[in-house]
Amino acid sequence: MTRLGLLIDVTKCSGCHNCFLACRDEYYDNDYSPYSAPQPLDGQFWMQVKEVERGSYPKVKLDYIPTPCVHCDDAPCIAIAADNAVYKREDGFVIIDPVKAKGQKDIVNSCPYRVIFWNKELDIPQKCTMCAHRLDQGDREPRCVEACPTGALTFGDLDDPNSTISQYMAEKKIEDFHPEFGTKPTVKYVGVPKRLVAGEVVRADKRGECAEGAKITLEGDGVKLETASDSYGDFEFEGVDKNKTYKLTVSLAGYATLSCDISTHTDVNLGEIVLERA
Ligand code: SF4
Ligand code: SF4
Numbered sequence: 331m332t333r334l335g336l337l338i339d340v341t342k343c344s345g346c347h348n349c350f351l352a353c354r355d356e357y358y359d360n361d362y363s364p365y366s367a368p369q370p371l372d373g374q375f376w377m378q379v380k381e382v383e384r385g386s387y388p389k390v391k392l393d394y395i396p397t398p399c400v401h402c403d404d405a406p407c408i409a410i411a412a413d414n415a416v417y418k419r420e421d422g423f424v425i426i427d428p429v430k431a432k433g434q435k436d437i438v439n440s441c442p443y444r445v446i447f448w449n450k451e452l453d454i455p456q457k458c459t460m461c462a463h464r465l466d467q468g469d470r471e472p473r474c475v476e477a478c479p480t481g482a483l484t485f486g487d488l489d490d491p492n493s494t495i496s497q498y499m500a501e502k503k504i505e506d507f508h509p510e511f512g513t514k515p516t517v518k519y520v521g522v523p524k525r526l527v528a529g530e531v532v533r534a535d536k537r538g539e540c541a542e543g544a545k546i547t548l549e550g551d552g553v554k555l556e557t558a559s560d561s562y563g564d565f566e567f568e569g570v571d572k573n574k575t576y577k578l579t580v581s582l583a584g585y586a587t588l589s590c591d592i593s594t595h596t597d598v599n600l601g602e603i604v605l606e607r608a
Contacts, residue, residue, distance in 0.1 A: 334421045335488040336460065336475070337495050338396050339502070341521035342482035345379055345394035352477035353377040353398075353458070362463035367428040367452050374447045376458040377474045382523050386599045389528035389566065396482065398474070399424060399445045399458040400507060400515035410440040422488075422516045423460045431455055442511040521569075527592065528566040529600030531559045531580055535607050540564075541582055544605070548592075550576035570594055584608060 353376050357369040369376075380395045401424045408416045408424065415430035416437060426446070431437060437455040438446045446457045461472035471485040486495035502520045527548060531541040540563030548555040548567050551574050559565045570576075572594055579589040585605035592598050 332421060332490075333488040334423070334460070334465070335486065335495055335499075336398070336401075336472070336517045337484045337498055337504070337520065338507075338517065339482050339484070339498075339520040340393060340395055340523065342480045343379070343394040343396055344480050344482075345381065345392075346479065347379050348477040348479060349377045349396055349474035349483065350375070350379055352473040356461065356473040362459070364427065364429070365425055365459045365462045366456060367449070367454060369456065370449055370451055374449070374456060376445070376447070376456070378445070384523060385526045385528060385597045389526065389564075389599045391523070391526055391568075393523040395507070395519075395522070396474075397443065397445065397507070398460075398517065399441075400443060400513075400517035401460065403514035403516060405513060406440040406442065407437050407446060410436050419462065421465070423462055425459055425462060426455055426457060428452070428454050428456070442513065443508065524568075525570040525572050525594040526566060526568060526597045527570050527576075527578070527594070527600075528564070528598070529603050531563045531565065531582070531603045531605060533582075533585065534604045541585075541605055544580055544582040544585075547579045548576045549579070550574060580605065 359368045361368050376398060378397045380397050382393045382395060384391045401422055405424050411434060413430050415427050415434055418424050431454050433453055435448060438448050446455050449456050475483040475485040484495045484498050486493040488496060490496060504518045505522050506515050507519050507522055531544040533539050533541050541559055542561045544559040546557050546565045555567050557565050574594050576592055577589055578592050579587060580603055581587040582605055586608045588603060
């Protein structure tokens with residue numbers, strides 16, 4: 331059987347929540363046995379769109395991370411379920427059997443991604459099935475992918491090197507969301523937000539005047555990143571690795587070079603960096 335995959339490009343997600351609404355529309359009060367029982371009106375977010383705020387005022391970024399079940403190859407939900415109530419299909423999708431899983435509340439807490447929800451009325455755990463019922467009927471993609479207006483979600487055949495998803499994966503840097511969980515997710519990501527390092531460069535001799543074109547380098551742990559301040563004196567480094575120490579250097583012709591060590595345990599806003607005449 332063909333291996334099918336979902337690729338989520340966070341850099342393209344606008345946070346419109348169309349995917350979430352399409353998912354609710356597909357599953358609320360609809361029975362797709364043997365893959366899923368009807369979703370209740372409240373409390374289920376099979377396709378969550380997480381909002382992530384980074385930085386501090388005025389250097390702030392807002393990202394949106396669509397987060398369905400990531401259909402792990404090494405899935406704790408499968409490991410904990412009794413009677414094979416959670417299983418992996420040959421195409422890669424992890425399914426909770428709504429009959430066998432009845433009463434098995436432990437399955438909800440087994441998922442480190444927190445994407446399993448308890449249905450009180452039916453006494454079952456529930457989550458994203460990757461629209462297995464639609465795919466079995468010959469549909470090309472899940473509802474969320476169909477509903478996305480920005481191309482942030484790409485679905486398709488991982489075994490076909492010419493499929494859109496395979497080509498996208500060959501071109502981009504592919505990541506796992508929360509690799510530290512160690513569950514080998516099959517849903518992959520592009521552009522998972524990392525640390526933001528930002529600041530503003532000004533000249534001491536012309537107080538208040540922005541220093542456009544200052545060269546800023548961030549160096550450490552085998553990495554060297556470089557940028558220049560813009561016409562407002564602002565600069566930023568996006569996608570910096572977490573929990574590292576770097577040396578940041580600011581230089582501009584005619585001014586004394588400044589440098590400092592920074593740690594990316596959190597986002598870093600250096601505020602105003604004042605350059606003195608050399
Ligand atoms: S993301 Fe959670 S629910 Fe989905 S397969 Fe992995 S452990 Fe199971
Ligand atoms: S529909 Fe697409 S753009 Fe909108 S929130 Fe979902 S993934 Fe993001």
